Amino acid sequence: MSIIDMHIHTKYSWCSYTEIHELLSNLSLLNIDGIVITDHDEINGAKIAQKYAQEKYDVKVFLGIEVSTLEGHLLAYGIEEKLPLGLRAIDAINEIRNKGGVVVAPHPFRNALTSLGDMVYTLGNTLDGIEINAMDSRTAKDQARSAAQQLDLAMIGGSDAHCLKSVGRSATKFEIYVETIDDIVDAIRKKQCQPYVSF
Ligand SMILES: [Zn+2]
Ligand SMILES: [Zn+2]
Numbered sequence: 772m773s774i775i776d777m778h779i780h781t782k783y784s785w786c787s788y789t790e791i792h793e794l795l796s797n798l799s800l801l802n803i804d805g806i807v808i809t810d811h812d813e814i815n816g817a818k819i820a821q822k823y824a825q826e827k828y829d830v831k832v833f834l835g836i837e838v839s840t841l842e843g844h845l846l847a848y849g850i851e852e853k854l855p856l857g858l859r860a861i862d863a864i865n866e867i868r869n870k871g872g873v874v875v876a877p878h879p880f881r882n883a884l885t886s887l888g889d890m891v892y893t894l895g896n897t898l899d900g901i902e903i904n905a906m907d908s909r910t911a912k913d914q915a916r917s918a919a920q921q922l923d924l925a926m927i928g929g930s931d932a933h934c935l936k937s938v939g940r941s942a943t944k945f946e947i948y949v950e951t952i953d954d955i956v957d958a959i960r961k962k963q964c965q966p967y968v969s970f
Contacts, residue, residue, distance in 0.1 A: 778929025783816030805831030
């Protein structure tokens with residue numbers, strides 16, 4: 772079993788100031804086995820963190836991307852390149868999946884332009900999963916759970932941490948021991964994961 776926080780921002784996202792070294796040195800204090808860094812349309816923060824993690828810290832860091840589309844954000848796992856800005860959600864989804872990745876709708880029912888909202892029902896099983904986001908209201912979390920159940924999609928948990936104190940507030944419990952990003956991708960496809968809230 773592994774517990775991974777699937778949605779974390781660093782200062783490589785325009786909206787976060789989190790320094791990579793601070794992030795990594797704090798991880799050992801938390802009850803999680805690893806993190807996925809999912810900066811907005813950016814992968815350099817995750818790459819640098821993976822390098823530091825290998826050199827200095829005994830923590831697992833995986834690379835993900837939070838992709839901005841015309842209709843809202845998507846989380847992509849299992850691809851290592853950025854997507855062009857300004858894509859429609861369905862086109863971004865197809866591109867991510869064609870490259871071998873999986874796609875999760877983050878904070879789908881947060882009251883924000885960056886959320887897909889009811890469009891998750893239209894996208895249906897072109898998505899692989901729905902996120903239960905620690906930053907969302909109880910109602911938005913309940914709506915996300917209900918959408919995942921109705922659409923029979925994987926459910927993951929992520930903190931959407933933009934600062935250190937939020938890291939690990941929600942995470943995903945994988946039935947398998949997660950060693951690589953491919954393990955994560957595979958487990959999401961097989962729906963062998965569930966949202967986990969540590970406190
Ligand atoms: Zn977002
Ligand atoms: Zn985010």
